[in-house]
Amino acid sequence: MPKPQVDPTATLGLRVDRGSPVPLYFQLAQQLEAAIEQGALTPGSLLGNEIELAARLGLSRPTVRQAIQSLVDKGLLVRRRGVGTQVVHSRVSRPLELSSLYDDLETAGQRPTSRVLVNALVPASADLAGVLGVTEGADVHRVERLRLAHGEPIAYLVNHLPAGLLDLDTDRLEATGLYRLLRCAGITLHSARQSIGARAATSAEAERLEEAEGAPLLTMERTTYDDTGRAVEFGAHAYRPSRYSFDFQLLARS
Amino acid sequence: MPKPQVDPTATLGLRVDRGSPVPLYFQLAQQLEAAIEQGALTPGSLLGNEIELAARLGLSRPTVRQAIQSLVDKGLLVRRRGVGTQVVHSRVSRPLELSSLYDDLETAGQRPTSRVLVNALVPASADLAGVLGVTEGADVHRVERLRLAHGEPIAYLVNHLPAGLLDLDTDRLEATGLYRLLRCAGITLHSARQSIGARAATSAEAERLEEAEGAPLLTMERTTYDDTGRAVEFGAHAYRPSRYSFDFQLLARS
């Protein structure tokens, strides 16, 4: 006797719009993701085989596979050869993204504000020149900012950028994040190298962040590269650990 | 007059072994990655179009695309429609992995050692029970370890695991990392939620880590899940910031 074979995707009302400019695999992936998010696809449930799903939607199997693969890459699904594709139990948040503190705070529901303390052109030190890939002594932008949320200082941010990349208007720096300015200038961010550590606050930092001297600070140094491999930014940030921590999700590499 | 059309992959001696059980796309990806690593493919150079590459290797275009895509996902290549596929300039290190401190130290050339301070079964507190998905008061393993490298303390690690998942032998805990034990027990790690912060050392921590009381410590809390969604481990770690920091690379999402 064959078992009932309840395919949870059968009752989901999945459909794709071939007239849309949105790729078919992407439409499907979005609908599946929404179904998982809303609990229509319960964790642990099998998805029903790809062939059938493709036939039901009038798609080819490669297209369905591409959709499923994108969700596997996101950590929402797990495939098992000979078994099927399964919804992962654990609730996934987004993995660590190449995002700015400003955006992080904004999505967390805070209303971040910035106070620009320094915005000037300075000659690059040897270390900085090496990191940014410019010649020593060449002009670089130096930006020092204090980031606040609800009037309380969150972080003290020191950034250096190669000169000539974009014009850094103090007003715009106060209104938004640095990453958004870079993107608006036509720079496509590609990757970043980060280092997260901790150290005691210097007296200057302590005063700006309203902490005691020697208080523990969470630190982050980051070099950001665009898709041509140029270093476009080097930042050294100090966060108040009582107000900020780095939360993220990791996925095992296949 | 047609331009020279120097395709750097033409002189690379790429070839695939159809008798091998390793997938063709994977063979190609490995060879391309090696070529990039060794500098045979210089940053910024175009790769030559997929059709030609496929023809030269006797492969189909989808297979070549799959190989290239895997390297794009790794951040080694960038594709541009209408232009071509380009080697990224910036040197990539590995992105942040789901790895244990033990493995991290080992690959960094250190010879880590562990000292197990506590290895016992304790009733789960309400918080811990919620995190691990067990009932409050149920038995859980509690493991406290001190991790050292070159005889110096690096981190103080407190981990909790659901009982019955695996037998935690103190000797084996001292000989290797917790993640390796989990994998050996047939548990396939899938994802983890992490939070990195900082705080001042308590007197007990200070003594174990040979720091002063109130010294800044780098902290990490992590819940690890297997591929069925079960929480398999919750860890609260404290690192000496002078000896350890979290270094990793981020890729922009698509």
Add this chain to the structure above:
DNA sequence: TCAATCCTTATGTCCGGACAATCGGACTAC
């Protein structure tokens, strides 16, 4: 009763082709 084997099922890999979208340069018109 237990173990080895076969069979079903589902994903993994691979093919060859087709058309669309986009980029960049060359060309043309003003």
Add this chain to the structure above:
DNA sequence: GTAGTCCGATTGTCCGGACATAAGGATTGA
């Protein structure tokens, strides 16, 4: 000279099929 247009090149998307491989259950044998 400058702006708009056209066109070739290249990747993006999609199709329909084929066979291989692994996992799990059912069957068979000892």
